[in-house]
Amino acid sequence: MNLRVEQPCPQCGGSVTLSVEDRLLTCPYCKVKNFLLANGGPFRYTLPNKAKEKNRLFHAPYLRFKGNVFSVTDSGVSHKVLDTTQDGCGLPGLPASLGLRPQAMPLTRVHIGSGGRFLPFSGQLREIFAKATKLHNLTEGRKDETVYHQAYIGETLSFIYLPLLPKEDCLFDAVLGEPLRGSSANTLKGEPFQPNWQPRFKAALCPRCGGNLDGEGDCLALICTSCDLVWQIGKEGLERTVGKVIPGGSQKPALHLPFWRIVAELPALRISSFADFAERTNQPFIIRPEWRSQEMRFWVPAFKLRPEIFLRTAKQITISQRQFGPERDMQLKKTVNPYPVTLPLSEARQSLKVILAASAASGRNIFSQLSGAEAEMQTAALVYLPFDDRQLDWMQSHTGTVIGKSVLHFGRKL
Ligand SMILES: [Zn+2]
Numbered sequence: 001m002n003l004r005v006e007q008p009c010p011q012c013g014g015s016v017t018l019s020v021e022d023r024l025l026t027c028p029y030c031k032v033k034n035f036l037l038a039n040g041g042p043f044r045y046t047l048p049n050k051a052k053e054k055n056r057l058f059h060a061p062y063l064r065f066k067g068n069v070f071s072v073t074d075s076g077v078s079h080k081v082l083d084t085t086q087d088g089c090g091l092p093g094l095p096a097s098l099g100l101r102p103q104a105m106p107l108t109r110v111h112i113g114s115g116g117r118f119l120p121f122s123g124q125l126r127e128i129f130a131k132a133t134k135l136h137n138l139t140e141g142r143k144d145e146t147v148y149h150q151a152y153i154g155e156t157l158s159f160i161y162l163p164l165l166p167k168e169d170c171l172f173d174a175v176l177g178e179p180l181r182g183s184s185a186n187t188l189k190g191e192p193f194q195p196n197w198q199p200r201f202k203a204a205l206c207p208r209c210g211g212n213l214d215g216e217g218d219c220l221a222l223i224c225t226s227c228d229l230v231w232q233i234g235k236e237g238l239e240r241t242v243g244k245v246i247p248g249g250s251q252k253p254a255l256h257l258p259f260w261r262i263v264a265e266l267p268a269l270r271i272s273s274f275a276d277f278a279e280r281t282n283q284p285f286i287i288r289p290e291w292r293s294q295e296m297r298f299w300v301p302a303f304k305l306r307p308e309i310f311l312r313t314a315k316q317i318t319i320s321q322r323q324f325g326p327e328r329d330m331q332l333k334k335t336v337n338p339y340p341v342t343l344p345l346s347e348a349r350q351s352l353k354v355i356l357a358a359s360a361a362s363g364r365n366i367f368s369q370l371s372g373a374e375a376e377m378q379t380a381a382l383v384y385l386p387f388d389d390r391q392l393d394w395m396q397s398h399t400g401t402v403i404g405k406s407v408l409h410f411g412r413k414l
Pocket residue numbers: 009010011012013014027028029030031032
């Protein structure tokens with residue numbers, strides 16, 4: 001579900017409605033583009049309320065998780081799209097989740113005018129994830145199976161606060177106006193709004209030439225067309241990212257999709273070259289001697305896809321990377337139709353062991369070693385791969401990997 005948030009434009013103050021996934025705000029009034037930086041920690045939102053005495057409110061935190069959960073067990077790799085809110089303070093009487101409410105009304109970013117006090121988040125992220133995963137029956141029917149590895153990918157973590165109003169020693173849900181059974185307002189403390197909960201805004205300008213950077217709301221990397229440089233929205237601002245392109249196959253490609261090309265070693269599994277990877281995963285092709293000295297590169301889609309398509313694409317491109325010719329520096333004028341980056345490198349990194357497990361022709365000998373294996377990342381680059389237009393599908397020019405057009409479109413909405 002795509003949650004909406006009302007966000008005043010930092011330039012002119014005009015009210016803009018964004019998706020909570022959006023990092024680039026283009027103001028429809030003053031046309032200025034700004035990107036949002038989290039000030040450490042997840043973004044914080046609140047459900048709208050009509051309470052008159054805002055300073056008497058208590059805000060109860062719910063953790064919102066949206067992303068894909070992948071689990072490796074003896075039966076292979078299973079996956080689930082998870083989109084949930086979970087109570088994060090354990091106050092008696094609170095609902096376990098916010099249900100459909102965040103979808104039904106636009107959220108407001110927590111700000112100084114939200115008033116009242118914010119109850120502390122007392123849960124453990126891991127436990128909340130485990131509970132949410134169980135609730136969604138990810139492991140149902142396979143209860144006695146060992147989970148060798150679990151990864152949360154493409155995740156959005158945020159806090160959504162439920163405003164509560166104390167009345168006659170009881171707490172009332174300030175959105176619905178209903179009392180919370182068994183609740184008591186007596187011992188509640190909480191802290192006031194903290195200024196560092198607010199995101200910072202930075203003008204979307206190329207740090208090198210000062211030119212305007214363009215992109216759609218959900219993109220995480222911006223391209224400067226004058227400098228031919230790719231800038232990723234990082235923790236502190238725009239970070240330069242190595243942008244490469246692999247020139248097209250036989251015909252003129254119609255689209256370039258971005259992939260995180262991650263060079264990594266897994267010492268516990270004795271994988272440091274492409275030959276090691278092919279051997280450990282029992283690939284049905286003959287290992288060429290030159291692959292012994294070729295570093296292991298994982299190819300991870302840098303855009304959101306449904307979990308099964310994400311995994312299949314990463315696996316197919318990673319296995320068939322031997323068909324690629326040399327990479328070149330990104331030249332925008334020659335890179336037709338570059339698709340926006342919507343999955344950050346930090347998320348892509350977490351998928352390496354899952355891709356390895358999915359690539360294994362016979363998994364048993366690899367799966368059991370996954371929990372003790374760490375993928376040591378060496379370098380990463382954003383590489384645009386050419387895709388040809390095949391009516392209903394996009395087909396990667398060198399490897400034949402296909403991605404349905406509707407799937408790509410749908411991925412933007414995830
Ligand atoms: Zn504006």
